[in-house]
Amino acid sequence: MKPRACLVSIEMAIALSSFHAGEAISLQSIPNLSIAEFRTAILSAVSSTCSLAALFGMPAENQNVRLIAVLPDSATSRLSIFAAEVAESYSCLTLECPQAHWFEREIAEQWQVLPEGHPWFKPIRFHAPYRPGHSWSLAPVPGVTDFFAMAGEEVHQVAVGPVHAGIIEPGHFRFQCHGEDVFHLEISLGYQHRGVERALVGGPGKRTIHLMETLCGDTSIGHSTAYCEAIEALGGNAVSARAQVMRGIALELERLANHTGDLGALAGDVAYLPTAAYCGRIRGEFLNMTAALSGSRFGRGLIRPGGVGFDLDKRLVTELQQRLEAALDDVEDAVALLWGSSSVQARFEHTGTISREICDALGLVGPVARACGVERDIRQDFPRGIFRFAQIPISKWDSGDVFARAWVRWLEIQRSGAFIREQLAALPEGPILSSSGPLLPNHLVVSFVEGWRGEICHVAITDAAGRFAHYKVVDPSFHNWMGLAIAMRGQQISDFPLCNKSFNLSYCGHDL
Amino acid sequence: MPSSILTRFRQGKRTLPFPAAEPVLPERFRGLPILNGARCPSGCTSCADACPTDAITRDGGLRIDLGRCLFCAECSNACPEGAIRFTPEYRLATSNRNDLLLTEGETLRLAGRLADETHRILGRSLKLRQVSAGGCNGCEADVNVLNTVVFDLGRFGIQFVASHAMRMDF
Numbered sequence: 001m002k003p004r005a006c007l008v009s010i011e012m013a014i015a016l017s018s019f020h021a022g023e024a025i026s027l028q029s030i031p032n033l034s035i036a037e038f039r040t041a042i043l044s045a046v047s048s049t050c051s052l053a054a055l056f057g058m059p060a061e062n063q064n065v066r067l068i069a070v071l072p073d074s075a076t077s078r079l080s081i082f083a084a085e086v087a088e089s090y091s092c093l094t095l096e097c098p099q100a101h102w103f104e105r106e107i108a109e110q111w112q113v114l115p116e117g118h119p120w121f122k123p124i125r126f127h128a129p130y131r132p133g134h135s136w137s138l139a140p141v142p143g144v145t146d147f148f149a150m151a152g153e154e155v156h157q158v159a160v161g162p163v164h165a166g167i168i169e170p171g172h173f174r175f176q177c178h179g180e181d182v183f184h185l186e187i188s189l190g191y192q193h194r195g196v197e198r199a200l201v202g203g204p205g206k207r208t209i210h211l212m213e214t215l216c217g218d219t220s221i222g223h224s225t226a227y228c229e230a231i232e233a234l235g236g237n238a239v240s241a242r243a244q245v246m247r248g249i250a251l252e253l254e255r256l257a258n259h260t261g262d263l264g265a266l267a268g269d270v271a272y273l274p275t276a277a278y279c280g281r282i283r284g285e286f287l288n289m290t291a292a293l294s295g296s297r298f299g300r301g302l303i304r305p306g307g308v309g310f311d312l313d314k315r316l317v318t319e320l321q322q323r324l325e326a327a328l329d330d331v332e333d334a335v336a337l338l339w340g341s342s343s344v345q346a347r348f349e350h351t352g353t354i355s356r357e358i359c360d361a362l363g364l365v366g367p368v369a370r371a372c373g374v375e376r377d378i379r380q381d382f383p384r385g386i387f388r389f390a391q392i393p394i395s396k397w398d399s400g401d402v403f404a405r406a407w408v409r410w411l412e413i414q415r416s417g418a419f420i421r422e423q424l425a426a427l428p429e430g431p432i433l434s435s436s437g438p439l440l441p442n443h444l445v446v447s448f449v450e451g452w453r454g455e456i457c458h459v460a461i462t463d464a465a466g467r468f469a470h471y472k473v474v475d476p477s478f479h480n481w482m483g484l485a486i487a488m489r490g491q492q493i494s495d496f497p498l499c500n501k502s503f504n505l506s507y508c509g510h511d512l
Numbered sequence: 513m514p515s516s517i518l519t520r521f522r523q524g525k526r527t528l529p530f531p532a533a534e535p536v537l538p539e540r541f542r543g544l545p546i547l548n549g550a551r552c553p554s555g556c557t558s559c560a561d562a563c564p565t566d567a568i569t570r571d572g573g574l575r576i577d578l579g580r581c582l583f584c585a586e587c588s589n590a591c592p593e594g595a596i597r598f599t600p601e602y603r604l605a606t607s608n609r610n611d612l613l614l615t616e617g618e619t620l621r622l623a624g625r626l627a628d629e630t631h632r633i634l635g636r637s638l639k640l641r642q643v644s645a646g647g648c649n650g651c652e653a654d655v656n657v658l659n660t661v662v663f664d665l666g667r668f669g670i671q672f673v674a675s676h677a678m679r680m681d682f
Contacts, residue, residue, distance in 0.1 A: 165674030167642045167655050194646050207564040210582055217650030274516055278523050280660035288538065295540030298650055301584055310540065333519050340515055508649050 017041075017080045021072065021382040021448045024233045024440050027461070030068075030081050038084030039093060042069050046097050049075040051363050051376075053448070053457045055093075055103035057111040058470040060085050063133060065111045068472075070446050070459060074381040079446060089114035099363030102478060120148070125190035125511055130198070142190045143172050150176045150183055158493060162191050169507035175493055182496075185488040187481055192511035200471035204231065204305075204439075213300045216475055216509030221247075221254040221290075222451030223473070223509075224303035226458040229384055229447040231305040234439040234462060239385070241428040243307030248386035249423050250290060250299050250308075252416035255452040257286035259367075259409040259416075260331050262504050266406050267338055269498045270347040278334035285327040289320055307433035321424050328417045335410055348403035352487040352499035355400060364483045365476045366454015367412065368503055371405040373398030378450035392419050405502040439466040451476060453506065475509030527664045537600050542583040544601035547616035549574035551593040562590035578604065578620075579612040636669030 017031045033041060046052055050071040060066035064085045072079040092115035093100040102124060104115040109123045112134035126142040143162060155178050162170035170191035176184040196211055212227040213220040225247055232239060239247075264279025287297035294302035294310050301309045312320075338344050354364070359372035369376060377394045379387045395411035397404040441464050449456040454476030463469035484503045488496060528535060537543075552574060560568040567580035568587055574595060576587075588596045603622055606612055611621040626634065644652055658665040659672065 163643055167644075167652050167672055169644050169647075169649055169652060192644070192646055192649075206562065206586070210564045210584060214648035214650065217648035218653055220650075274519065277661050278519070280657075281523075281526050281662050284657060284660065284662055291538040291541065293540070295538060295542050296583075297654065300582075330523065333522055337516055337519055506649065508647065 017082060018076075018078045019081055019446070020077075021079060021446050022229050022233050022384050024236075024443045024445050025081070027442045027444055030083050030444065033082055033084045035067075035084045035086055035090045038067065038069070038082055039091065041080070041082050042071065042093060042100070043096055045071040045073070045080055046099060046363075049073050050080065051365075052097065052099040052103065053079070053446075053455065054459055054472055054474045055100055055107070056459070056470075056472045057086075057107045057113060058461065058472075059111075059131070063087075063131070065107075065113050065131065067107065067113075068444075068459070068461075070457065072382060072448065074376050077381055079382075081444070081446070086113050088112075089116050091116050092118040094118050098361045099479075101362075102482060122146070123190070125193045127190070127193055127195070142193075143188050145188065147174045147188070148176065148184055148186050150178075152178075154178055155183075171507050173496075175488075175496075177493055180492045180494065182488050182491050182493050185485045185496075187485050189481065189507060189510055192508040194508075194512065196512045197471055197473060201468050203468045203471070209304065210300075213298070213303075215473060215512065216477075216506045217298060218258060219254065219451050219453065219456070219475070219506070219509065220296075220298040220300055221250045221303060222449050222456050223458075223475075224299075225251060225385075226447045226449040226456045227460075228303055228305045229449070230445045230458050230460040231436060231439070233445040233447070234443055234460060234466075235305070235436040236440070237306050237434050237436050239307050239434065240430040240432060241386075242430040243432045244385040245423050245427055246293075246308045246312065246432070247303060248390070249420050250293065250302055251449070251451075252392075252420050253286050253290045253293075254299065255416050256327075256331075256413055256420075257283050257290070258452040258504075259413050260286060262409055262501065263335055263338065263406060263413075265501045265504070266348070266402070266498065267344065269501050270344055272338065272341060272344050275334050275337050275344075278330065282327055282331045282334060285323065285330070289323055289327070292316065292320060292323075304433060305436045307431070309433070311432045312427065317424055317427060321421070324417065324420055324424070328413075331413060335413075338406070345403065347498065348406055349399070349401060351402040351495050352491060352502060353399070353401040354483060354487050356398070358486055359400065359483070362482050362486065363479055364454075365479045366451070367395075367408045368405060368454065368480050368483055370394065370396040371398075371408045372400040378448045378455055382448045384447070384449075386423065390419060390422065392416070402498055402502040441466040453477060453504070453509075454480065473512060475506055475512075477505040477507075477510045480505055481510060526661050527667075528662055530663075535602070537602060539600075541600050541602070542585055542598040544599050544604060544620060545576055545578075545581070545588070545614070546597050546599055547574045547576060547614065548595050548597075549616040551595040553593065556593075558590040558592065559587035559596055562586040568596075574616040576614050577612060578614055579609060638670045639673045640670065641674075642672055 019025050050073045053072050054070040057065040057067050064087050067084050069082045092104055094104050105124045107113055111131045112129045122145055158175040158177055160173040162172045172188040174186045175182050212224045215223045260279050261283035264276045268276035290299045291297045354372055356372050359369055375394050379392050380394055392415050395408050397407050439462050441462055444461045447458045457474040459472040461470040487499050557570055560570055565580040567577045569575045585598055605623045607623040
């Protein structure tokens, strides 16, 4: 990426940097700004209708670090991309743009670039730095760090994890409490860090698709779709209508399974066992439909560059239609109990409330944001594949509490069910897989997928040989963990499991 | 309350009849592979080359390490001769790591019943502890499924338990 001839103004830079998601962009066409211009461009974009989907570093010449920001504008369905080079430090964005908080900590940890003035400067994954010759390590031992602390005689801390009581992933939670009341929760992650992004550099290779399918095991379809759309943009291959429909069906089955499981888990956390038991079973019905398609309950092997790995025949379509109707009837029946039970509603309502202002400031995504009244959904705002033709209405509610997060999931279950029903009835004929050409060298592509947790963003950047010079993954959990921490403020500590389930964030998707 | 009773009837009994009846698996399910090295053309390494986790070796006979295998079937898709074929056999548990090395012509050494003394001590009360570190949460998701009404692992006297005093169920 060479610096562009001098830009007349930031406005011009913004105007020049308007791209589409899923479009291969020559690295030369990305505005390379000074760090001051870069900051101004980001702050100006987020003050209008843009959000910060990704902000990351990658190696540049002379041991410098190139920062890249991806800012989708849901109002125009376009995105701005800016780059700037930094050496050792820059003036942090977080104070003016809290959405940058986690990203700036990640950049500092990976590339040892200091965001000066960052209000809570700590590692997020606790690993050794990536930039050669730079060793001011933040803290390489997971969890060994200072935690935000309150002082006072009657104040106490509660430390939970990293190893939890259930069959779940590790993460550390530090509560600042006064009696039962939580004043603050700090979440310390990184225990599931595998170094996936680093392993992708130099690819794609024979492992790449499998790494994508296991970035976050419960979102195999979401992440592998984002990856394949990036590869297809860079390789210039067309995906058949049939394959696009099958990808859409798989993505919505993934949403159905997880949302159903979440509603069951929420019921379990308020000790309403009927719905917990039924939904635990019905979740499996949706997973088994994915297994009927691909042999794997998580859909591994299904999404492949150029299309899908398995086809559907008439008999399987009929079988899926029957199973879908049965499962949708069962989930409606099971979930209706929640809304009709005053004891459940009393626990869901006004618990873990997030205001619209906080939601916007933190840049929360997915059902969590839509439960705060945000009308944003990648399937509507940046549609790819079948979602360009078959639109799923956005489901939202505006109370921002556990109830809203549960209700939005229920609305989405109904709409995903209707979508699959419609698509199975009108499956286009055609091939399912096309072959992929070599990737364009020195290009960048951003792909967005509305996974069941929210916005999945992948940024693939190729080198002169058409291999990955860098591959950035932003799981929706990366945006939303801070939301969970804020939702706990002013709550009883005993409400934590309920609040946590209402977010149901990924540890591995965050830790990568 | 009446609606919850009606729902209870409608949802029915859903626990699988296993082990009295075999589970019904999807046709595309990929279980235990069968190896037939006699079909391998000399010098062919297509399967090993295709394997994303280097689970397959060809020297000294066709061998697959099920401890590394993803069951992705890249190998059987790459093989022109059908020397590797995935079957619907779902019994894959072994008692030690080396038993996961499957060589052509051998049958998988499945985990056997407990030694009499261990069985006498534990009886039908097996408590397991699962700790995850550096995975994708796929195993956790499917282990949790074992506690749903469908599988109801507890009826076999097997339970997953917490290791320490913190019982807040996250």
